[in-house]
Amino acid sequence: MIPAPPVALGALLPALIVFGTGVLVLLLDLVPPRTKDHLGGVALAGIVIALLGSISLWNHETRAFRDMVLLDNYALFFHVVICYAAALAVLLSIDYLRRNGVESGEYYALLLFSTAGMMLLASAGDLLIVFLGIELMSLSLYVLAGLFKMRLASGEASMKYFLLGAFATGFLLYGIALIYGATGSTNFDRIAAAAAARPRDTLVTIGLGLLLVGFGFKISSVPFHMWAPDVYEGAPTSVTALIATGSKAAAFAALIRVLTVALRAAQPDWSVLLWAVAAVTMTAGNVIAIAQSNLKRMLAYSSIAHVGYMLVGLVAGGVPGAGAVLFYLLAYTFTTAGAFGAILLVERSDGEAVEVGDYAGLARRHPVLAATLGLFLLSLVGIPPLAGFVGKFYLFGSAVRAGYLWLTVIGVLNSAIAAYYYLRVIVYMYMREPEGVEVRLVPSFAGGVALAIALVGIVLLGVMPAPFADLAQVAVAPLLR
Amino acid sequence: MAPESWYLALSAVLFCIGVVGVIVRRNPLVIFMSIEVMLNAANLAFVAFGHRLGTADGQAVVFFVMAVAAAEVAVGLAIIVAIFRLRRRLSVDDLSLMRW
Amino acid sequence: MEYLPILLTFAFAAGVAGALLGIPLLIAPRRLSPVKLAPFECGKDPIAISEGRFPIKFSTVAILFIIFDIELFFLWLWAMLFRRLGWFGFVEMLVFLAILMLGYLYIWRKGGLEWE
Numbered sequence: 001m002i003p004a005p006p007v008a009l010g011a012l013l014p015a016l017i018v019f020g021t022g023v024l025v026l027l028l029d030l031v032p033p034r035t036k037d038h039l040g041g042v043a044l045a046g047i048v049i050a051l052l053g054s055i056s057l058w059n060h061e062t063r064a065f066r067d068m069v070l071l072d073n074y075a076l077f078f079h080v081v082i083c084y085a086a087a088l089a090v091l092l093s094i095d096y097l098r099r100n101g102v103e104s105g106e107y108y109a110l111l112l113f114s115t116a117g118m119m120l121l122a123s124a125g126d127l128l129i130v131f132l133g134i135e136l137m138s139l140s141l142y143v144l145a146g147l148f149k150m151r152l153a154s155g156e157a158s159m160k161y162f163l164l165g166a167f168a169t170g171f172l173l174y175g176i177a178l179i180y181g182a183t184g185s186t187n188f189d190r191i192a193a194a195a196a197a198r199p200r201d202t203l204v205t206i207g208l209g210l211l212l213v214g215f216g217f218k219i220s221s222v223p224f225h226m227w228a229p230d231v232y233e234g235a236p237t238s239v240t241a242l243i244a245t246g247s248k249a250a251a252f253a254a255l256i257r258v259l260t261v262a263l264r265a266a267q268p269d270w271s272v273l274l275w276a277v278a279a280v281t282m283t284a285g286n287v288i289a290i291a292q293s294n295l296k297r298m299l300a301y302s303s304i305a306h307v308g309y310m311l312v313g314l315v316a317g318g319v320p321g322a323g324a325v326l327f328y329l330l331a332y333t334f335t336t337a338g339a340f341g342a343i344l345l346v347e348r349s350d351g352e353a354v355e356v357g358d359y360a361g362l363a364r365r366h367p368v369l370a371a372t373l374g375l376f377l378l379s380l381v382g383i384p385p386l387a388g389f390v391g392k393f394y395l396f397g398s399a400v401r402a403g404y405l406w407l408t409v410i411g412v413l414n415s416a417i418a419a420y421y422y423l424r425v426i427v428y429m430y431m432r433e434p435e436g437v438e439v440r441l442v443p444s445f446a447g448g449v450a451l452a453i454a455l456v457g458i459v460l461l462g463v464m465p466a467p468f469a470d471l472a473q474v475a476v477a478p479l480l481r
Numbered sequence: 482m483a484p485e486s487w488y489l490a491l492s493a494v495l496f497c498i499g500v501v502g503v504i505v506r507r508n509p510l511v512i513f514m515s516i517e518v519m520l521n522a523a524n525l526a527f528v529a530f531g532h533r534l535g536t537a538d539g540q541a542v543v544f545f546v547m548a549v550a551a552a553e554v555a556v557g558l559a560i561i562v563a564i565f566r567l568r569r570r571l572s573v574d575d576l577s578l579m580r581w
Numbered sequence: 582m583e584y585l586p587i588l589l590t591f592a593f594a595a596g597v598a599g600a601l602l603g604i605p606l607l608i609a610p611r612r613l614s615p616v617k618l619a620p621f622e623c624g625k626d627p628i629a630i631s632e633g634r635f636p637i638k639f640s641t642v643a644i645l646f647i648i649f650d651i652e653l654f655f656l657w658l659w660a661m662l663f664r665r666l667g668w669f670g671f672v673e674m675l676v677f678l679a680i681l682m683l684g685y686l687y688i689w690r691k692g693g694l695e696w697e
Contacts, residue, residue: 001665001667002662002665002666002667002670004667004669004670023680023683026683026687027683027686027687029687030686030687030690030691128542128545131545131546131549132545132549135549135552135553139552139553139556142556142557142560143556143559143560146560146563146564149563149567150567152564152567155560155563155564155567156564158560158563158564159509159560159561159564162556162557162560163503163509163512163513163516163557166513166516166553166557167503167512167516167519169516169520169553170496170499170500170503170516170519170520170523171519173519173520173523173546174496174519174522174523174526176523176542177492177523177526177527177530178526180527180530180538180539180542181489181526181529181530181533181534184534184536185538186538186542202584202588203584206588486586486587489587490586490587490590493587493590493591493594494590494594497591497594497595497598498594498598501598501602505602544654544655544658547651547654548651548652548655551647551648551650551651552648554644554647555644555645555647555648558640558643558644559644562637562640562641565637566637
């Protein structure tokens, strides 16, 4: 008789709530009424319950399934970030889907499955769980990106995202296989012990390289960023908001834990590599963003540049560096989801208003929306007292203290370059006359709520950042013991 | 019985073939098949390493990978079918609406 | 350096593949014309896609088959150890199958199994 292993589902509770809500939405989709509005409400309720549950579990560390799943403060911090990203995406979706005639129950179910995958990634304590989490997250997002079945751009975004994402998964999996072969385990702690006993193992180094390729695709760092602009542009804007925020946060959660816990012995190797990747990613993202006239594409390159900033924190290392990355992810989630949300609420008579010219003179006709979008863009630039400024301050501060002066200089120069293309949009909104096709603001209560939440988030994080930065540091501290 | 290093060498070769296939082929279906070759190269490596380490962990991982790969096939084929309905020919070079 | 042979194999495989792709690019002339790109059918003009066309319904069935077929190997492992796993294994498998059945119910009610 094989003894029954302990089943501690508590460690998966927040992810299970989200996943269960997804299944519930699928089943509710089968029964009347045929309208789908209430399904958005159900999805939102599930995410909010998971969010509150995650907050209430703070400081209650649980490990389960032979340490494969860890529900520690680090995972819970990311659960909160991911739940916010998912909740904002749901709020933005409700009217957007109806407007575009693609209301469906599957949409919310897939969004919830994807969110559950992200949460699994955040609490992964084993490379196998990293693999499963990434796949659950990505497979759902591939389908969501192709939601507009009748639009070629959406279908192509979906296919491109799928092919490159699956390609990245291949690298990731082979890297896991090599690390398993070298250390005899896929568990982070056991890998760390084995790797510390035999430093500079060739197989571990190759495995690390392959893992970084896989993660590089998921966080869209240069040179694995080429999918991001096309997918961001082609996917429905509400899905883009989730891809840009939640999936990036989740991939970073797993990446930080893999690098700082499992592969800490290889830190000299990966910090040199990430130094170069961070510098190239920031610069390429910002320089290419200047040339974009499509706002969704511009924000895609801007998000690539922000990944570069976050990698600076990872290179700096230690509790201040990793804590700064966590804080930045929180700030970045509110800012980017808000910016995409504001774009989503503006519409031309012949489709989406995504060209920068569409925003000319917006401030005169829709002053509130223009001001809101302007604030999100200012936060992306890093103007005090908004969240983006504080996030950059912590990131670059940690890099300076760790002695990475040149990287900081590159980062600050990049922030200056970035100001140009963000401010150009604001100039269009406030100082240009309206041109061409009439644009209008789509009335949406849920969308307004989403923007309000994001706005409160960036102002709150900008005005009183200390408590949140402390929480971020408390969350990462156990990783770096 | 061949030594494990032979299996590992085979898996390395398979992985390279898969990567090259993804990069040079133009048909999404063939690219997708190359990706599957990469995943199966990893599976072979898992089994070989597991055998050398004398544990069943490596084989257990393979089961998860195969289940995930099946889901990936389903999603991938569905996406390809959906885009094929819109556009009759099938080549990534045709994805000219947005540049590769 | 017990992994040196593997590394060498990696390098060899990459080198051969790179050479096979790179050499023609460097030395072979490329003059493409519509005639050259067309499939060769004994000199006749092609009249249809060579693989033939088949209804997209088949692919739907194939996709559904793959999803449910692959779950079989979990069942197979469980069946091998059925007695030794006891009630715990039985209940676990019921939960697993129940989740699968939810998916099946969804496909069925959504009309995924309809042929027409």
